[in-house]
Amino acid sequence: MCGIIGVIGERNATSVLVEGLKRLEYRGYDSAGIAVLQADNLQLARVKGKLIRLEEHLAVSPCTGRIGIGHTRWATHGPPTQENAHPHTSARVAVVHNGIIENYQHLRLNLQEQGVIFQSATDSEVVPHLIEQALQQGLPAAEAVRQAVRQLEGAFALGILIRGENALFAVRRGSPLLVGVGEGENFIASDASPLVPYTRKMIFLQDNDVVLLTRTSVTITDLHGNLQHRAIKHSQVSAALTDKWPYRHYMQKEIFEQPTVLGETLKGLIDAVQRSVELQSSFGQIDPATVQAINIVACGTSWHAGLVARYWLEQLARLPVNVDIASEYRYREPPSLPGSLVIVISQSGETADTLAALRFARQQGQQVLAVVNVPESTIAREADGVLYTQAGPEIGVASTKAFTTQLLALACLSLAFAKARGHVTSEQEGQLVDELLHIPAMMEQVLLQDNAILAIARRWMHAPGFLFLGRGTTFPVALEGALKLKEITYIHAEGYAAGEMKHGPIALIDEDLPVVVLAPRGPLFEKVISNLEEARARGGRLLVITTAANGEAPDAESVLTIAPSGLFATPLLYVAPLQLLAYHIAVLKGTDVDQPRNLAKSVTVE
Numbered sequence: 001m002c003g004i005i006g007v008i009g010e011r012n013a014t015s016v017l018v019e020g021l022k023r024l025e026y027r028g029y030d031s032a033g034i035a036v037l038q039a040d041n042l043q044l045a046r047v048k049g050k051l052i053r054l055e056e057h058l059a060v061s062p063c064t065g066r067i068g069i070g071h072t073r074w075a076t077h078g079p080p081t082q083e084n085a086h087p088h089t090s091a092r093v094a095v096v097h098n099g100i101i102e103n104y105q106h107l108r109l110n111l112q113e114q115g116v117i118f119q120s121a122t123d124s125e126v127v128p129h130l131i132e133q134a135l136q137q138g139l140p141a142a143e144a145v146r147q148a149v150r151q152l153e154g155a156f157a158l159g160i161l162i163r164g165e166n167a168l169f170a171v172r173r174g175s176p177l178l179v180g181v182g183e184g185e186n187f188i189a190s191d192a193s194p195l196v197p198y199t200r201k202m203i204f205l206q207d208n209d210v211v212l213l214t215r216t217s218v219t220i221t222d223l224h225g226n227l228q229h230r231a232i233k234h235s236q237v238s239a240a241l242t243d244k245w246p247y248r249h250y251m252q253k254e255i256f257e258q259p260t261v262l263g264e265t266l267k268g269l270i271d272a273v274q275r276s277v278e279l280q281s282s283f284g285q286i287d288p289a290t291v292q293a294i295n296i297v298a299c300g301t302s303w304h305a306g307l308v309a310r311y312w313l314e315q316l317a318r319l320p321v322n323v324d325i326a327s328e329y330r331y332r333e334p335p336s337l338p339g340s341l342v343i344v345i346s347q348s349g350e351t352a353d354t355l356a357a358l359r360f361a362r363q364q365g366q367q368v369l370a371v372v373n374v375p376e377s378t379i380a381r382e383a384d385g386v387l388y389t390q391a392g393p394e395i396g397v398a399s400t401k402a403f404t405t406q407l408l409a410l411a412c413l414s415l416a417f418a419k420a421r422g423h424v425t426s427e428q429e430g431q432l433v434d435e436l437l438h439i440p441a442m443m444e445q446v447l448l449q450d451n452a453i454l455a456i457a458r459r460w461m462h463a464p465g466f467l468f469l470g471r472g473t474t475f476p477v478a479l480e481g482a483l484k485l486k487e488i489t490y491i492h493a494e495g496y497a498a499g500e501m502k503h504g505p506i507a508l509i510d511e512d513l514p515v516v517v518l519a520p521r522g523p524l525f526e527k528v529i530s531n532l533e534e535a536r537a538r539g540g541r542l543l544v545i546t547t548a549a550n551g552e553a554p555d556a557e558s559v560l561t562i563a564p565s566g567l568f569a570t571p572l573l574y575v576a577p578l579q580l581l582a583y584h585i586a587v588l589k590g591t592d593v594d595q596p597r598n599l600a601k602s603v604t605v606e
Contacts, residue, residue: 002086002098002600003027004177005194006069006159008168008213009185013068016187018055018117020194021070026250026395028074028600031085034058035094037066037161042094046085050595052224066215069098069159074600077104078121088125090116090132092163097124097158097177098190107151125224127158141165142212143225149173149210150223155352159188168213172205175351176378179203179211179218181232186213189375191348192237202235204376233376237393238248240524244395249593251396251488256447258401261491262572263440265405269412272437274428279416284385285366288317290422291510292339296323297357301399301483302345305406307476308571309343312414315567317421327354330360342368345410347394349377358382371409373402385539387413389486396594398487400579404443404481404572411436411568435566442569446576449560453577456543456558457584463514467505467540468578470518471528473571478518481578488586488596498531502525511539516578519546519554520562520570529554545577 003024007016017034023380025032032054033046043063047053051072071086078084078101087094101107104123106132112118116129130151134144149158155174162169165605170177170188180187180195180202188211189195192202209228210261212219217222220228247253252350271278294313296306303325305499311322312492324332326344342361346354358368358379370383373391380386389405415432418424424432460466466485470478479495486493496505498517509515515535521527541555547564586593 002074002190003072004069004096004098004157004188004190006096006160006168006213006481007172007186008067008547009184009187009215010066010183013065014058014063014340016198017068017070018051018058019197020189021051021054022195023395024601025072026188026397029595030075031082032071033085033087034064034068034070035064035087035089035096035161036063036068037094037163040164042089042161042163044087044089044094046082046087046507048080048082048085067161067166069094069096069161069168071159076100076121084120084122084131086124087161088120088122088128090128092135093128093131095124095131095478097156098160098177100154101126101152101156102154103152127152131160131162133265135162136185136478141167142169142210142221143484145169145171146221146223146225156326157190166214170205170211170213172209173207174352176348177205179205180367181218186215186218188213188349190208192235193395196235196237201232202376203230203232205230210580226543236375238319239580245520246500248587249396249583251398251400251583251593253431253585254394254396254401255576257392258404259440259444259447259575260390261401261405262408262443265408266436267439268388268390268514269409270433270436272433275433277412277416277419277429277433279387279412282385282387283369285383286341287368288417289585290339291319291341291417293337294321294341294343295321295329295334295361296321296343296345297326297329297354297361298345299326299351299353301403301480302347304355304476304480304483305403305410306343307479308407308473309410309414311415311473312411312567316423317417318423319417319421324357326351326357336364336366340366342366342367343371344379344383344412345371345406346377346379347373347391347399347406349374349379350378355379355382371406371413373405381484397596397599398484398582398593404575408436408439408573422602432566432568435531435568439569442563442565442573443576445563446573447580449577450580452560453580454584457581457588458540459558460514461585461588463491463541464512465491465508466491466514466516467501467508467535468495468516468518468533469498469501469528469531470495470574471498471524472522474518474574477571477575477578478516481516481582484579484582485585487599488582489591491585498528501531504532506534506538509535509538509540511541513540515540516543516581517545517556518574519544520574521547521564532556545574
């Protein structure tokens with residue numbers, strides 16, 4: 001979950017590293033640091049806290065050199081301190097690391113027995129000392145790196161400098177890392193966003209790749225020195241997409257980008273002329289007509305998307321569906337049933353628990369379909385089929401547009417399965433495709449209520465907690481609304497199926513508790529209104545989001561009206577006000593919207 005960048009070229013490395021870390025800070029912001037190499041002079045700058053602290057430090061004590069590595073940290077082993085900040089060093093080696101060295105305690109003990117003195121509490125510090133040990137044995141630098149890495153267990157991406165070597169080294173196993181190929185300069189980074197100002201040519205590394213970069217060359221070997229060929233690909237990420245202007249925060253920008261990215265996602269999944277879903281190229285060898293059951297596996301917000309998809313797949317395709325939290329799935333050891341399909345959902349395509357679930361499913365002989373936002377990600381490469389969302393880079397830690405594009409992709413998937421299994425007619429398919437095509441425009445209308453939601457946020461910003469209620473496909477939306485509020489405002493919130501309220505959560509309701517009720521017009525509307533009345537009778541402060549007309553709208557402290565929507569549109573349109581509510585309360589409370597405490601965007605450790 002940390003961010004890594006490295007550069008070798010003719011320009012001063014420090015400016016490239018700092019600007020790159022700004023684009024990677026969403027991956028972690030507990031501490032930051034750089035190491036810059038100029039001939040035999042290895043300069044180090046590390047600080048506790050966010051990147052602005054590092055910039056202040058460098059303004060007073062600049063580092064100059066043409067080769068460098070940088071790191072922004074999400075703490076795992078050891079608290080956020082200057083001593084635990086990366087890069088970590090030995091006499092000749094500096095290393096930045098993303099991931100976890102699982103056998104570090106054994107390695108650390110062995111090194112200490114040989115007289116090595118450690119300066120930090122991290123697992124990462126064993127790496128420079130292992131490389132140093134190999135150098136002392138007289139091994140060439142590249143082989144010293146390989147020998148050290150062969151001793152490591154776990155998932156990691158490494159950027160390495162060695163004093164006296166006019167080169168930058170990198171290693172990937174399990175954690176994302178790519179190479180940027182420039183003109184007279186080359187780069188490494190955790191993702192493409194910090195590299196696109198300099199190059200669009202990217203090499204997506206594979207597990208156990210060891211890379212030696214000079215100013216004009218990139219050499220990749222395996223752990224035993226055998227040359228490896230990796231294709232150069234053209235990244236579609238642009239510097240403009242990772243700029244938040246003219247918005248105040250990335251999260252705000254990404255909320256308002258939703259109509260656009262929903263439209264882009266639809267382009268790749270449906271034929272608007274024929275009014276049909278077109279996913280065969282995404283399915284690979286997967287035949288939807290032969291699937292007998294589905295397991296959906298994901299984490300966090302993506303798990304909520306999977307919960308919505310269960311309703312659609314069961315109702316439309318008549319398939320039994322289980323939805324698992326990825327960190328629990330493989331430890332539950334579910335039996336592999338003939339004809340079952342696993343669907344994994346991940347924004348980054350690198351989520352450690354979801355990737356492990358994918359590999360578990362493959363080991364059990366199951367086919368895996370992935371829903372991801374990042375082409376060339378590990379999950380995308382290892383799945384049997386891939387549906388790509390077109391959300392573009394999502395920098396804000398609290399996911400917004402990635403969630404709604406996941407929902408849209410899963411809606412198209414559900415319709416495709418229903419079509420393949422003969423459960424929808426061509427006429428019904430056309431009607432549902434029409435609904436999908438209208439979602440971007442309907443989302444624009446929902447976002448026009450931003451000022452009304454800001455006014456609600458002002459009234460409720462000091463509430464001690466929130467309760468979110470929904471039924472059907474709005475129940476997972478209630479869970480997502482509670483998660484968004486917790487993530488960025490630090491206010492405790494719970495999401496519940498409205499019918500479950502009287503089985504426990506009703507005990508929380510008093511005159512200080514806001515209760516957000518999602519009440520679309522439909523078969524469950526009257527039941528949700530009954531649950532709302534139960535909350536009102538106990539003094540709860542009610543915000544009702546509903547499609548009901550004025551004469552039917554329930555009495556509440558605040559009412560937001562959403563245009564009537566169908567099966568697919570409802571969860572997408574109802575989550576947008578909850579995203580805005582969380583955003584505005586966070587801004588009013590003064591919390592860090594884009595970089596909330598203790599969180600990171602891409603969870604690449606278990």
